[in-house]
Amino acid sequence: MDSTWQILQEHLPQALIDTAYMVVISAVVGVVLGSLVGLLLYLTENRLFHPNHVLNSVVGFIVNAIRSLPFLILLVVLIPVVQALIGDPYTPTGGAIALSVSAVPYFARISESAFSEVDDGIIEACLSTGATTRQVLTGAVLPQARPSFVRGVVLMIISLIGASAMVGTIGAGGIGDMAIQYGYNRYETGVLLVIVVILIVLVQIIQWVGDRRARHLTH
Amino acid sequence: MSIIELQDVHVTFHERHKTVEAVRGVSLKIEQGEIFGIVGFSGAGKSTLVRTINLLERPTQGRVLIDGKDITAATGDELRKLRRNIGFVFQSFNLIDNITVGANITFALKAGGVDKAAWHDRTVELLRLVGLDSKIDSYPSSLSGGQKQRVAIARALANNPEILLCDEATSALDLETTEEILALLKRINTQLGITIVFITHQLDVAKQIFDHVAVMEDGQIVEQGETFDVFSAPKHPTTKSLVDRYLGIAIPPQLVPSLPAGTIVELRYRGDGALEPLISDVTRQYGVSINVLHGDVEYFGPKPIGTLIVLVDGPAETLATALNTLKTHVYSYRELDRKQLAQPARGDGQQGEE
Ligand SMILES: Nc1ncnc2c1ncn2[C@@H]1O[C@H](COP(=O)(O)OP(=O)(O)OP(=O)(O)O)[C@@H](O)[C@H]1O
Ligand SMILES: [Mg+2]
Numbered sequence: 001m002d003s004t005w006q007i008l009q010e011h012l013p014q015a016l017i018d019t020a021y022m023v024v025i026s027a028v029v030g031v032v033l034g035s036l037v038g039l040l041l042y043l044t045e046n047r048l049f050h051p052n053h054v055l056n057s058v059v060g061f062i063v064n065a066i067r068s069l070p071f072l073i074l075l076v077v078l079i080p081v082v083q084a085l086i087g088d089p090y091t092p093t094g095g096a097i098a099l100s101v102s103a104v105p106y107f108a109r110i111s112e113s114a115f116s117e118v119d120d121g122i123i124e125a126c127l128s129t130g131a132t133t134r135q136v137l138t139g140a141v142l143p144q145a146r147p148s149f150v151r152g153v154v155l156m157i158i159s160l161i162g163a164s165a166m167v168g169t170i171g172a173g174g175i176g177d178m179a180i181q182y183g184y185n186r187y188e189t190g191v192l193l194v195i196v197v198i199l200i201v202l203v204q205i206i207q208w209v210g211d212r213r214a215r216h217l218t219h
Numbered sequence: 220m221s222i223i224e225l226q227d228v229h230v231t232f233h234e235r236h237k238t239v240e241a242v243r244g245v246s247l248k249i250e251q252g253e254i255f256g257i258v259g260f261s262g263a264g265k266s267t268l269v270r271t272i273n274l275l276e277r278p279t280q281g282r283v284l285i286d287g288k289d290i291t292a293a294t295g296d297e298l299r300k301l302r303r304n305i306g307f308v309f310q311s312f313n314l315i316d317n318i319t320v321g322a323n324i325t326f327a328l329k330a331g332g333v334d335k336a337a338w339h340d341r342t343v344e345l346l347r348l349v350g351l352d353s354k355i356d357s358y359p360s361s362l363s364g365g366q367k368q369r370v371a372i373a374r375a376l377a378n379n380p381e382i383l384l385c386d387e388a389t390s391a392l393d394l395e396t397t398e399e400i401l402a403l404l405k406r407i408n409t410q411l412g413i414t415i416v417f418i419t420h421q422l423d424v425a426k427q428i429f430d431h432v433a434v435m436e437d438g439q440i441v442e443q444g445e446t447f448d449v450f451s452a453p454k455h456p457t458t459k460s461l462v463d464r465y466l467g468i469a470i471p472p473q474l475v476p477s478l479p480a481g482t483i484v485e486l487r488y489r490g491d492g493a494l495e496p497l498i499s500d501v502t503r504q505y506g507v508s509i510n511v512l513h514g515d516v517e518y519f520g521p522k523p524i525g526t527l528i529v530l531v532d533g534p535a536e537t538l539a540t541a542l543n544t545l546k547t548h549v550y551s552y553r554e555l556d557r558k559q560l561a562q563p564a565r566g567d568g569q570q571g572e573e
Contacts, residue, residue, distance in 0.1 A: 124275055125313035129377065130303035131330035139326045143317040219317050219358035 004190035011178055012194070018092040019174035022164045026099035027157050034107025034156075035149075037063065039137075041108065042115040048123050049133060063105040071102055071163045075170060092174065095167035099160055106159070110152035114145040147214040154210030158203050175199070220287045222382065222414050223249040223272060228281035230267050241267040243438035244281070249431075251381075254408055254415045256429035256446065258422065258461060264438040265418045269384050272416065273305040274298060285382070303331045306375025306413075310387035312367040314359040320346070320370050321355035324377055331378035345373040349403060365396035372403065376413075383407065385417045389424055397421075401428050422465035426450065426519040434458045447519045451489040452550055466526050468515050475561040481532030482542065483512070483560065487551035488525050497548050498529070505541035507533025528555070 037059065043049040044056035069077070078098045082089040085097065118141050126136045168176025175195050183192030230242040241264040249255045257265050270276040271283055274293060282291045285301065293301055314323050324342040333341060346352040349369035359367055368388060375383055385404070389397040405428055408415050419425055425432055425446065432450075433443035436457040442449055453459040466487070488494055498509050513528040531542060546552040 119313065121309055121311050121313040122315055125307065125309060125371070125374070126315070126326065126330070128273055128275065128302055128305070128307035129327040129330040129374065130299040130301075131326070132299065135326075135330055139318075139329065140315045143315060146317065217317060219360050 004188055007182055007188060007191055008194055011182075012175075015173065015175045015178040016198075018095075019161070019164050019176070021092050022096045022099055022167060022174055023157060023160045025096040026103045026160050026164075027153070029100040030103025030107040030156055030160070031153060033104045035111040037104065037108035038111030038115065041112040043133075045112075045116070046120070046123075048120060048127060063108050066101065066105040067109065069102075071098075072166055072169070074098065074102055075166065079170075090171045092172060095164065095172035095174065098167065099163055102163060103156060103160060107152065107156050110156065111145075111149060114148035114152055115141055117148055118144040143217075147218045150210055150214040150217060154206055154214075157206055161199065161203065221248040221284075222251040222286060223247070223255075223416070224284040224287075225268075225271070226282040226284065228268070228271055228278045228283065230264075230271060230276055231279045240438055242271070242278075245435075245438075245440050246281075247433060247440065247443075249414060249416060252408070252412050252414055253430040254405075254417060254428050256425050256432040257416070257418045257435055258420060258425050258432060259435035259457065260420060260461075263435040265420075265435050266386050268435065269386055269416055269418055272382070272384055273302050273307060275307070299330075303378040304380050304382065306372075306377075306380040306383040308368070308371050308375050308383065308385045308388045310390050312359075312364070312371045312391075314367055314370055314374075316359050318358075319355065320351065320357050320359060320362070323359070323370060324374050327374045327377035333378070341377070345377060346370070348376070348407075349373045363396070364392050365399055368392065368396075368400055369403065372400075372407070376407070376411075381414060383413050383415045385415060387418055387420070390419065390421065397424065404428065420461075422450070422461055426517065434461065447489075447522045447524075450519050451522070451524050466515070466517055466524065468513050468526055468528065470512055470528060470560060472561050472563055475557060478512075478530060478557075479510075479532065481508070481510075481530045482538070483555040483557065484529050484531055484542065484545065485551075485553045485555055486527045486529065486545060486549045488527075488549045489522070494525070494527060494549075497545070501541050501544050505533060505537040505544070507531055507538060507541045 041056060041059055041063070044052040044059070066074070075098045078101060079089045082094045082097050086093055088094060122140055122144065123136055126140045131139065164174050165176025165179065168174050168178070168180050171177060175198070179192055179195050182188040183195065225245055225247040228242055228245045229240070232239040232241055245268055257269065259265050267276055271278050272285075274283070274290070278291060282289050284290065285304070290301055314320075315326065318326075321342050324345050325338050328338050328341055343352050343355065346355055349372055351366060351369050351373070354362065354366065354370075359370065362370065383404075388404075389400050392400060401424060404415060404417070407413055417424070417429065429446040431444065432446045433440045434449065434455060434457055435441065436455070441455040442453070442458045449458060450462055453462045486494065498511075501507065502509050508531070510530040511527055512530055514526065516523045516525045531538070531545070533541060
């Protein structure tokens with residue numbers, strides 16, 4: 001018992017920081033770049049904006065290609081790339097890069113579907129007032145898509161927490177790494193148990209906050 | 220010069236495996252300040268046609284002229300400027316639900332390039348015009364259908380358009396609310412002098428506010444003219460069927476077997492010429508009996524169209540002449556078949572609902 005407590009005291013804070021670091025970075029990159037790609041897909045798909053079948057198909061293909069790789073395989077494939085970029089891939093930064101690469105296409109699809117859910121009739125009504133594409137996007141599409149968008153962010157963060165644990169399997173840090181090292185390799189069931197509880201509580205909180213926010217944005 | 224002129228407009232949709240010719244060679248002139256109606260059954264191409272006027276749908280052939288200017292190829296800034304001059308009101312309101320009523324109006328003002336300092340006052344002014352200034356901070360979801368449509372009308376009027384296009388603007392509303400919205404549109408038309416193009420399949424709406432009407436069928440205008448003229452003397456089968464559905468009155472089928480012998484005739488007459496003198500004349504002159512079974516009068520604008528169902532009986536030698544006299548004095552004469560009348564109704568409402 002004593003050693004479990006010691007392990008937790010010594011390693012848990014850093015592991016949590018590493019996980020938070022990886023998840024936050026990849027979530028931010030995912031939301032920013034992903035929603036831009038999602039927007040591009042939406043604008044080139046919808047006949048009311050700038051339909052462009054070729055561009056839509058090419059971008060859609062790339063997005064699907066990355067999304068079709070299970071995260072663990074993407075992680076392994078990216079090792080040499082990350083190595084070239086930052087030197088040591090087995091670090092939280094290396095993990096954050098890999099997570100970001102998977103987050104962007106993931107969120108691209110999520111935001112695209114959030115945008116597509118917006119009633120075309122509303123867009124037609126807005127265009128009929130003489131609004132520019134930008135005005136329609138910021139003034140109508142965004143407020144309408146925001147609740148789905150927020151739910152999508154929650155979904156992505158939760159799946160990134162899961163994926164960040166996988167980063168631990170190649171030794172890049174975080175609570176996944178800790179669970180492998182102590183829970184799996186050293187049979188420290190107590191450590192594993194604490195990590196499980198932390199994950200459950202964390203995911204519940206994020207879901208709760210996200211749902212509240214989404215409800216607040218829906219009228 | 221007409222405010223709106225369509226010249227041989229075609230719209231063809233290409234779907235994966237088929238092409239749909241939604242509009243096939245429509246030419247129309249709509250005059251400044253009138254309420255112009257387009258009626259027709261579902262799928263006739265009404266929506267597609269009216270959407271070409273602000274280029275939500277671009278004609279695949281033909282030209283659209285606004286104030287005499289060809290706008291068919293307008294894009295970018297030119298198109299946006301044009302659209303500010305043409306308000307559009309939809310059947311499903313199409314308000315932005317997640318922002319307030321006031322913000323919905325402000326959106327249009329922003330789009331119209333109105334100075335930011337004027338947004339608030341102008342928003343209040345527009346909402347006051349439609350009687351909803353108290354709802355400025357409400358969200359659309361808290362409004363009734365009629366109120367939502369008022370907001371949509373205020374939004375459409377935000378940039379002082381010359382033209383207002385209404386696509387089934389009252390079709391999602393109940394009767395009473397429909398009346399309110401029609402009264403509002405009529406007021407907008409007379410007070411602000413805005414030309415209104417109104418699509419509907421409800422003749423009830425058509426007869427109340429249209430100055431001119433065009434009947435559309437299968438992508439083409441099959442009949443058009445002054446509203447009373449078109450509906451009081453329909454020529455094309457589509458118009459006839461629309462009018463019949465609307466004016467059609469029926470005798471309760473269960474009464475039919477107990478009716479005395481004779482010919483059952485449906486007469487339709489227009490204007491103020493009541494039929495009593497004619498009926499008593501014919502009765503006296505030919506020694507026949509004429510019993511009125513059912514009657515109704517509908518007003519198209521200020522002018523009435525009446526329908527009577529009568530039972531005519533008498534000696535064989537004069538009956539035919541009597542019927543013929545009736546026939547020549549009304550604009551629509553139809554002998555009804557007893558067997559068909561005795562059948563339970565086919566569910567055709569009187570509203571011409573489709
Ligand atoms: N964007 C589109 N793509 C393909 N076909 C379309 C499109 N819009 C309309 N159509 C087709 O064009 C025809 C005319 O449709 P339209 O909506 O103009 O009819 P409508 O008279 O307004 O009917 P309703 O009373 O049901 O609204 C229909 O066959 C419809 O399926
Ligand atoms: Mg329609």
